[in-house]
Amino acid sequence: MKFNLSNILLATALSTAVMATSSHAEIILHGTRVIYPSDAREVTLQLSNNGTKPSLVQAWIDEGDPQSTPDQSKVPFMISPPIARVEAERSQTLRITALPQAAQFNKNQETVLWLNVVDIPPKPSTDGAADAPENFLQLAIRSRIKFFYRPASIKEDxxxxxxxxxxxxxxxxxxxxxxxxxxxxxxxxxxxxxxxxxxxxxxxxxxxxxxxxxxxxxxxxxxxxxxxxxxxxxxxxxxxxxxx
CATH class of the missing domain: 2.60.40.10 (Immunoglobulins)
Known part of the structure; x- marks a missing residue:
């Protein structure tokens, strides 16, 4: 299987048109939302590849625009790794870290952002050949969940x-x-x-x-x-x- 990072641009474009729930995707997110307490060093999100082939995964956070792309993101958070190959029936942990600029968020209430995870499948092959067919349609599936940044200064439950x-x-x-x-x-x-x-x-x-x-x-x-x-x-x- 060969992955081409140029496919990421294709995946971003396609993901705006091809949306699916995790029940139809190979990459499964273990959570429907992410809570980031402002005093946390980092938070994690677990992914699993339930498919039979490896997938390339790209993750980023946006401020609420579902059409946004990774290069347009200006939010003060870093995801590691931002791009990862997840082998079939294996897992991957995304580590999310707040940058110093996150201190500028409102300290009296939560801020809501959105975490995007794009599942980019590998190129298809024919009869075990290494090269993909000349004409094929590659669809990427994007999962998008809420990301809450919760100030530690909030004392309410x-x-x-x-x-x-x-x-x-x-x-x-x-x-x-x-x-x-x-x-x-x-x-x-x-x-x-x-x-x-x-x-x-x-x-x-x-x-x-x-x-x-x-x-x-x-x-x-x-x-x-x-x-x-x-x-x-x-x-x-x-x-x-x-x-x-």
Whole structure:
């Protein structure tokens, strides 16, 4: 198998058009998010190649633009290794280190960034030949997960953040206020409509620190409403909604 680093540019372009969940990728990320405490020396993310062939992996962090490329990244973090060959059925550890410029982030609330991992498969071969076919389409798969930089100066417990959300109703609108310095990710808000439970958040919602969002209600029944939060470990926890 031969890898060409020029394929990285191809991979970046293709990854914007070819998106897949980890269940369809050869490279599996062991985690759905990365938490970086500001007082940590480094954090790690484990990758595994569940395929039968080696893959070339490229990783970088961006500020929120899904179209960004590694050369455009200006975030104050270093990933080692930024490019790695992961053999079939083997693992690779990515080590993420904050640079001194990270001290410029807001010390009173979390900052959210995005970690990208592109899986670039090797060139195909024909009948064991070393060279790839003259015409072939090489697809790269990009996984993109949230990266939270959490200041050590925050003394509140992130585990209590979902319980601190403040809910109120204004006509056909449900208002939710996040009074905490943490990002709170909601995957579902359940409301009763007739004899069924409907989801008001089919696309999910991430509440920024100290922010308020509006969600459209689908019925006048606001009793027994609940929401599901994703915690630091990727677990889904359900909470009851208490209207103020």
């Amino acid at each position: 992130v585990r209590t953040a979902p319980e601190q959300l403040q809910w109120s109703r204004s006509g056909n609108t449900l208002n939710v206020k996040n009074p905490t310095p943490f990002h709170v990710t909601l995957t579902t808000i359940r409301q009763k409509k007739g004899d069924k439970q409907v989801d008001l958040l089919p696309q999910g919602l991430m509440l920024k620190p100290f922010s308020t969002e509006e969600v459209a209600l689908q019925s006048n029944t606001v009793e027994d409403m609940s929401f599901i939060n994703i915690n630091d470990y990727g677990g889904r926890v359900e909470y009851k909604i208490k209207l103020q």
